[in-house]
Each structure stands twice: as structure tokens, then as C-alpha cells.
Amino acid sequence: MSANDDVSLSREPAALDGNAAAGLLQQIFAIDITMARITCGGCQSVQPLAALRLYGLPMGNILRCPRCEATLIRAVARDQDCWLDLRGAAALHVRLA
Amino acid sequence: MAADEKSPVSRGFVGRRRSPAQAERVPPGQYVTLDFPILSAGPTPHTPLEQWSFALQQGTQRLAEWNWSQFQALKQTQVTADIHCVTKWSKLDTRWVGVSFDSLLEAAGLDTPPTAYVMAYSDGGYTTNLPVADLLNGQALIVTKFDDAPLPPGHGGPARLLVPHLYFWKSAKWVRGLTFIAEDKPGFWESLGYHMYGDPWKEQRYAGD
Amino acid sequence: MRVPRLAWRTAEIVAVRDESAHARSLALRVDGWPGHEPGQHVDVRLTAADGYQAQRSYSISSAPAAAQLELLVDYVADGEVSPYLTREARVGDRFELRGPIGGYFIWTAAYGGPLLLIAGGSGIAPLASILAYRARAAPGVATHLLYSARTALDIIFKERLEAWKREDPALAVSLTLTRSAPPDWSGYRGRIDAAMLRAVAFAASEAPLAYVCGPTAMVEHVADTLVSIGYPAGRVRTERFGPSGEST
Numbered sequence: 001m002s003a004n005d006d007v008s009l010s011r012e013p014a015a016l017d018g019n020a021a022a023g024l025l026q027q028i029f030a031i032d033i034t035m036a037r038i039t040c041g042g043c044q045s046v047q048p049l050a051a052l053r054l055y056g057l058p059m060g061n062i063l064r065c066p067r068c069e070a071t072l073i074r075a076v077a078r079d080q081d082c083w084l085d086l087r088g089a090a091a092l093h094v095r096l097a
Numbered sequence: 098m099a100a101d102e103k104s105p106v107s108r109g110f111v112g113r114r115r116s117p118a119q120a121e122r123v124p125p126g127q128y129v130t131l132d133f134p135i136l137s138a139g140p141t142p143h144t145p146l147e148q149w150s151f152a153l154q155q156g157t158q159r160l161a162e163w164n165w166s167q168f169q170a171l172k173q174t175q176v177t178a179d180i181h182c183v184t185k186w187s188k189l190d191t192r193w194v195g196v197s198f199d200s201l202l203e204a205a206g207l208d209t210p211p212t213a214y215v216m217a218y219s220d221g222g223y224t225t226n227l228p229v230a231d232l233l234n235g236q237a238l239i240v241t242k243f244d245d246a247p248l249p250p251g252h253g254g255p256a257r258l259l260v261p262h263l264y265f266w267k268s269a270k271w272v273r274g275l276t277f278i279a280e281d282k283p284g285f286w287e288s289l290g291y292h293m294y295g296d297p298w299k300e301q302r303y304a305g306d
Numbered sequence: 307m308r309v310p311r312l313a314w315r316t317a318e319i320v321a322v323r324d325e326s327a328h329a330r331s332l333a334l335r336v337d338g339w340p341g342h343e344p345g346q347h348v349d350v351r352l353t354a355a356d357g358y359q360a361q362r363s364y365s366i367s368s369a370p371a372a373a374q375l376e377l378l379v380d381y382v383a384d385g386e387v388s389p390y391l392t393r394e395a396r397v398g399d400r401f402e403l404r405g406p407i408g409g410y411f412i413w414t415a416a417y418g419g420p421l422l423l424i425a426g427g428s429g430i431a432p433l434a435s436i437l438a439y440r441a442r443a444a445p446g447v448a449t450h451l452l453y454s455a456r457t458a459l460d461i462i463f464k465e466r467l468e469a470w471k472r473e474d475p476a477l478a479v480s481l482t483l484t485r486s487a488p489p490d491w492s493g494y495r496g497r498i499d500a501a502m503l504r505a506v507a508f509a510a511s512e513a514p515l516a517y518v519c520g521p522t523a524m525v526e527h528v529a530d531t532l533v534s535i536g537y538p539a540g541r542v543r544t545e546r547f548g549p550s551g552e553s554t
Binding site for chain 3 (some may be wrong): 016
């Protein structure tokens with residue numbers, strides 16, 4: 001992985017993936033969130049977190065389904081707190097430690 | 098987004114190109130940029146103009162609707178404004194052309210707005226909430242031109258909301274309408290901890306600020 | 307997998323090395339670094355004197371057992387962070403680092419092979435970590451690296467790739483240049499396409515694992531092609547970065 005920004009500032013933001021959101025999400029989960037498999041609430045397809053398309057930087061992390069573009073996970077993190085909206089994900093399947 | 102007091106300073110790092118701040122024009126915590134950064138919560142929609150429309154709604158009722166030609170035939174207003182993004186960049190003297198909220202009300206035959214708040218909604222599902230009082234009297238436009246050219250898709254074209262006195266996330270890209278609502282409700286970013294109102298001069302970035 | 311507590315740690319640059327005209331390796335000393343697995347990445351945060359902060363992610367290119375943690379940074383014009391890290395930052399400079407992150411893109415010997423590694427541009431970084439680890443811990447695993455770069459001068463880690471290839475008959479390395487090739491070039495030319503992938507990929511019947519890293523468009527095209535030739539989607543790991551439309 002290299003760089004979330006370093007796209008020209010005036011060009012379209014890059015379609016990064018869930019790997020780039022992992023640092024933020026890992027603050028919240030006790031299990032390895034990059035291994036989670038996520039069922040899209042829109043089209044029901046199942047993807048690893050890494051396959052989700054990441055938008056919203058730097059205001060937040062918006063993870064969307066690569067098939068139907070539905071929003072699955074929304075997260076905003078600051079130093080002391082984080083807001084997380086998982087409503088777009090029909091299910092999260094994770095391995096326990 | 099506030100700097101952690103314990104964060105070591107990275108010598109020589111400055112970040113985005115910045116002009117010398119003109120203090121009286123720049124809200125606290127902001128940096129003037131010569132660029133126009135793009136931030137999007139999703140992929141850029143590409144609604145063809147033949148399918149585009151803009152509506153004023155209340156509940157399920159459509160109060161008014163305009164297709165692209167009808168919208169272009171409404172009274173057009175030019176605006177030069179400074180804009181302030183919550184991610185700390187400010188851009189001065191941006192130039193826009195569009196239809197003011199006042200003109201929309203007039204064209205819709207509404208003497209007074211039916212409620213005190215609106216939820217702006219956009220292609221792609223983005224929403225943001227605003228008090229009607231902040232849209233009246235020339236404070237808000239639906240803009241279709243930036244810098245004398247059609248608004249590029251990456252910056253919200255064909256049309257976006259422009260409310261420059263609030264943080265720029267309130268200026269919803271790809272706007273398709275305003276729904277009048279009785280009570281203020283959080284939109285897309287507001288429901289994730291961003292401020293309900295967003296006055297850059299009071300640094301209202303997050304809920305509780 | 308054990309998930310370490312992620313906290314921002316201070317990293318200090320102890321060495322810099324230009325890998326190409328555009329890319330640079332930064333060797334770091336990191337307070338309390340817990341170690342990493344091959345393929346993982348870190349978040350990097352820079353703070354300006356006036357408090358302004360910017361954060362990006364970079365893959366670790368060094369092996370877990372290496373003495374120093376190394377990141378690969380590719381310069382992107384108009385970027386905010388990469389111009390600083392590739393052109394301004396020097397030995398002694400500090401920033402914050404959080405990690406290691408990501409069990410998803412890890413490969414260790416326990417996963418087995420054969421192993422298909424596909425890199426575009428600076429996407430070689432996490433795969434270099436995997437290859438460095440593999441050279442010590444699992445040199446017998448059948449592995450093929452397909453690496454796409456713009457020109458011969460943009461091939462990052464050329465010497466170490468050649469050394470690994472020399473020392474290990476189980477490792478094959480194929481290179482493709484997408485913009486221009488020297489007259490005596492014997493590798494592939496052009497962007498990675500289905501024909502090239504079929505030529506280098508292990509047969510799906512061998513149950514290979516694939517790791518694909520690079521610009522978004524390349525990664526998605528390669529992943530889709532591998533699935534179309536029979537790789538189960540679950541055995542194709544991807545990591546995307548950079549402009550979606552940019553070739554490498």
C-alpha cells in the first residue's frame with residue numbers, strides 16, 4: 001500500500017480499499033477486522049473488508065460495496081472517540097482470536 | 098482532527114500549499130489553499146442532464162420541480178465567496194453562478210418556507226441538514242457554474258448546493274432537492290459526530306463544539 | 307491472529323535510500339515496535355509546526371526479522387505527504403506511526419503455496435516483505451512474481467529481486483514495462499493483461515494463493531482475471547492504492 005492522498009489534490013479522490021480503513025477500525029475491534037467478511041445489505045454479496053471501496057477521506061471512512069456501491073460501513077475517528085455506523089452491512093463474519 | 102499535543106513535529110512538513118493567511122477572512126484553524134481539493138463520500142454520479150431534476154419537497158408532497166432547461170431559465174445569480182472545509186482548507190474568492198434559494202421559493206409560489214429546516218439530498222445518497230434561515234436572503238444558491246464553466250462532476254456537477262457561510266460539507270454536491278422538515282435532523286456527516294450547524298467562525302466542526 | 311493494541315508511536319528516520327527517480331525507502335527506528343508479519347502496513351501521521359496533521363498508509367517492505375523497519379514511499383505530483391517523505395524528510399526527522407495493520411494481506415509459510423505475487427509500481431512494497439521473509443523461512447515454496455513498472459528505471463528493489471531469483475530456483479520473476487523498454491529488453495511489454503497472467507499464473511488446480519498490490523485499476527483487472535481463470539475469490543488477496551485510472 002502506498003498513500004491515501006497522494007493523488008493530485010484537484011483530481012478525483014482515489015478508490016482506495018478497506019485496507020486503508022483498517023487502522024481506524026482496528027481501534028474498535030478485538031479481533032482482526034481486516035479478516036472480516038461482510039455481507040452487503042444492498043446486494044447480499046460477501047466481501048472481505050479489503051475488497052470494499054473506501055471514500056470520504058479525510059472527513060471519515062466510507063466503505064462501499066464493490067458490486068453495487070451501497071454504503072456498508074461509515075466511520076469517523078478522532079483522537080478520543082469514534083463514530084461507527086454498520087447499518088449498511090447485513091452481517092459481519094469474523095474469526096475469534 | 099485536533100493536533101495531539103504529544104505528537105512530535107515533523108520538521109519541514111507544511112502540508113498543502115498555503116497562501117499567507119488574511120486573518121480577518123480566514124476562520125480559526127483554517128489554512129488558505131490555492132488548490133480545490135475534492136472530498137467525496139462515494140463515487141461521482143453521472144446523471145445525464147435529460148434525467149436531471151431539482152425538487153422542493155415536503156413529506157411525500159412535491160412542492161415544485163424543475164428539469165434542467167426549466168432550471169436554467171430561472172433567475173441566475175452570481176456569487177463570489179470564500180469557502181471553508183472542515184478538513185481545514187479555505188479557498189478565497191470562489192466564483193459561482195446558480196439559482197438562489199429565494200428565487201426557488203418565488204418560482205415555486207411559496208411566500209414563506211413551509212418549515213424551519215431542510216434536508217438537502219443528492220444523487221448517491223448524500224444528505225445534509227440546514228436551517229431555512231441560513232438559506233434565505235442570498236445566503237444559499239443551487240450552483241451550476243464554477244469559475245465561468247459548467248460545474249465539473251468531481252466538484253458536484255451538474256449542480257450543487259452552495260452555502261458558503263457554513264462549513265463546506267453543507268454545500269451538498271450532486272444536489273437533487275431540498276425536503277422541508279419540521280425539526281432539525283442529522284444528515285450524512287452530522288449523524289457521524291459532525292456538528293449539526295457548522296459555523297466555521299465558531300469552529301463548530303464536531304457535535305459539542 | 308493476535309491483534310496488538312494499536313497506538314501512535316514515534317518513528318525516527320535512520321536512513322533514506324532512493325529506489326528510483328520517484329520512490330524512496332525510509333528506514334525507521336520505532337519506539338516499542340511490536341514486530342510485524344510479511345505484507346502488513348502502517349498508518350503514518352505527520353504534524354506541522356502549527357499543528358496541522360496529515361495521515362496516510364504505507365506498506366512495510368522489510369522482512370519481519372530485519373534490523374530496521376522500512377517503508378516504501380512513491381512520489382506523486384501534487385500530493386501532500388509523499389513530496390515531503392521523498393524529497394524533504396531526512397535522517398533524524400520524526401513522525402508518528404501506527405501498526406502493524408492487516409492480517410488480511412499477510413503471507414507466512416503456514417499458508418503454503420504455490421504463491422503468485424503481482425505488483426504494480428510501488429505495490430511491490432508488501433510483496434518485498436513477503437519475499438524477504440520467504441527467502442529465509444520458506445525458500446522452497448513455488449513462487450512467481452509478476453511486476454509491472456513504467457520503465458526499466460522504475461523497477462524498485464531490482465538488485466534484491468535478482469539476488470532472490472539467483473539464490474532460489476523455486477522463485478520466478480517476470481517483469482513488464484508499460485511505457486518504454488530498453489532495446490535489449492527481454493521481459494514483457496505493456497500492462498498486465500489476461501494473456502500475461504495466463505502465462506505466469508499457476509494453474510487453479512494447484513490451489514495457489516495470489517497477492518495483488520498496486521493501482522486500483524490494475525488490481526481489479528488482475529483479480530477479476532484470476533477469478534475468471536479459476537482462482538477462488540477467497541484465494542486472491544488485494545491491496546489497492548493510488549489513482550484509479552493511472553497506469554503504472
